[in-house]
Amino acid sequence: MNHVSENGQCCPPFDPAPWADKEVVWHDKLFIKDTIPQFLHVPLPGIFARTVERMWNALGTAEAAPDMKDFLMLAHDPSPWKSELYMSATKEVPDTENVRLTGTFLTKVFDGPYDAASSWIKDMDAYAGSKGKEVIRYYFYYTTCPGCAKICGHNYTVAFAQVK
DSSP, rough: OOOOHHHHHSSSSOOOGGGEEEEEEEEEEEEEEEEEEEEEEEOOOTTHHHHHHHHHHHHHHEEEEEOOOOOOEEEEEEETTTEEEEEEOOHHHOOOOEEEEEEEEOOOOOSGGGGGGHHHHHHHHHHHHHTTTTEEEEEEOOOOHEEEEEEEEEEOEEEEEOOO
């Protein structure tokens, strides 16, 4: 994740097509999990980057990092004061919290600032309703860091709505 391309991007290019308006079913999909404090859904300065780096290093040390094409890092905010980060793994990672997600998820791709998440949730609620589903939890996949979003001209986020 620290590799910088010729155009200055550290994040891999993102193709929104595979995630646009999809239904994804996971059975025990493996992730490592960590939490970060935040203030009104905004991570405290520097903590997000340090946590992501620590998680990525744990995956690397355990040789559990997925290919970049399969990489996912999901964020779930159970409250305005805490965020849970989930990073996909290919096997269990020692000295981390290993979790498995199971369920059906509807996905939509959004392009815009992170503070638009409340409108994305409204869009996802309507989308789920149009499919006859009820949302039970939201996860967001922020596909690029702010610097790479500026370079590529897009700030893609994939909303994952776990539904029943």
